[in-house]
Amino acid sequence: MCPPTYYTVAYEINPWMHVTQQPNHARAVRQWRALHHLLTRTLRVTVWLLRARPGVPDLVFTANAGLAWGRTFIRSNFRHPQRQREEPVMERHFRQAGYRVLTLPRRHNFEGEGDALWMGGTLVLGFRFRSDAAVHEQLARLLAAEVLPVELVDRRFYHLDTCFAPLGPKTALWYPRAFDRYGRRVLENLVPDLVAVSEADATRFVCNAIALGQDLVLPAGGSARLKRQLGRRRIALHEVDLSEFLKAGGAAKCLVLRL
């Protein structure tokens, strides 16, 4: 994770960002600390911190920086030049941490865990708005795993982790209308137990959740119906208010990169 020391909305690269609606800095820091506290203290997760740097306000959304797999880190090729400045920061950090850092050809965009999520042994790759479909072949080769690209069709859900959240080997949360009909079919075939969320829940970023065994960390504001559905599956919910990060189009999952 990366503390939100320099977090701000400095540009608009998704429909949630408006430079006129700046996050409240003190509140953002409080919310981030609450998430960090929940993960480290309550759920006993080991969290490594990345030092915040000025000039890269979105560095706080570490999930987009790449995809870690064992001691290998596949660095992102950000689509927007504003975020490309994060690439050398991440690359240096992971090299120093002793990771083997791999990069993809520059012509292909790839936004890390933001668009690539493991569903059992299969990596699901969201493409169109940020990542390119063509990277799936290289990812499959590097990871020696099945990689299924699915197309995203709703700009509000520009990353796969904003509309799809694997909760375990058989269960996942999703907002079906963020995918085209082919993508929906692929996910229906892949995931035996898909929990569809309503549009209202989806826009509160409930799919931007961190699954840790039977625990699920998700942004606050989910509907009672969703909580009931998850409760039936014996999933323990941990809600965190992340309203200040929603102003940049991110929530719980975006703030954490899984190592």
Next chain:
Amino acid sequence: MASQTVAVRGHIIDSLILPKILDEIMDLNGTFDILELSVGKRKTDPSAVRLRIDARTAKQLELILRRLARLGAVPLDQHDVRLMRAAKDGVFPATFYSTTNLPTEIRFRGRWRPVQRIEMDCGILVNPRTGQARCLPITHVHRGDWIVCGRSGVRVTPLERARDPDVFQFMGSAVSSEKPKTQLIHRLAQEMRVMKRAGRKILIVAGPAVVHTGSGPYLERLIRRGYVDALFAGNGLATHDIESALYGTSLGVSLDRGMPSKDGHDHHMRAINAIRDLGSIRQAVRRGVLRRGIMHACVTREVPFVLGGSVRDDGPLPEVITDTLRAQDAMREHIPGVGMAIMLASTLHAIATGNILPATVKTVCVDINPAVVTKLTDRGTFQSIGMVSDTESFLRELTRALHL
């Protein structure tokens, strides 16, 4: 018709990327051919497919390719053209790309650009600043010109099959004297009307036999009624047309009686002499010396004509261009906008014209000798359709079909 081969690799079957690619091609009215498909045996094995995509227009193809690029399909053979400078005037670089008469595009700085003034057996001149490209005859190349070399980055589009069976499909390209001519001519007349309505030009290439056979008046009628936009011929056609206008004979043979007339053998030389005396055919029309005939119709209707000379010419008439390279250039000037060319009883000028016509121009070759028709096709003007017929009966039937 535009086509492009693309390749896509990866887990394209379980992710439904391949069915989606095929659906998108069809949704955008394109067609595809699966050239190669290898399916991974295990879940983690990649599959690969090579597809040829055909679309009706280059624009449509571009649209399809843009959509498919999103799905990870990359066009194969995506290289820019290689350009080399001509080292001498009138000489191409040794590896120059020799053109066909088919619509051609070059890929320059990542973009496909059409080659202008399509003509077979030329080089392609590229302006490196603007990326504009056009066909350049060998005699026009200047030292330092940028010329396309090799085949890479050059795309030739085969002619699209017409969707509705028109006369050109109906006749095919086989040359035969055993075809129902009246019906063919009626369909040709229909095609000519379509050309005129579409604002395309009709070019006539005619040999002297048009006058010898007495079909001059039919051609004259076509010109006067606006069915001819340019006339290419030689000294012979113009001379015998003027001879018939002045003396009523063609090569000394009376066109009314079909008999040689007294001292007729010198009529054509006297006709040439009279025109040379007046300075030009135009002057002869203006002075009222030339009052009828094909050339008179051209001058009064302001239909441009190019008379190309040859070594066997008598005279020639003042308008005849004896420098063959200049004659070719004069002909080239009238090619843009031509939609149909009709070649009547002419070997030399028909082939010369065929050489400079793009394949998109509908071409009809009418000759009594099947060898002329096949010769034109053999020399590369494959789009031409042949009709083995006497020009007189052809033109008579054509003017009737056009209700002239």
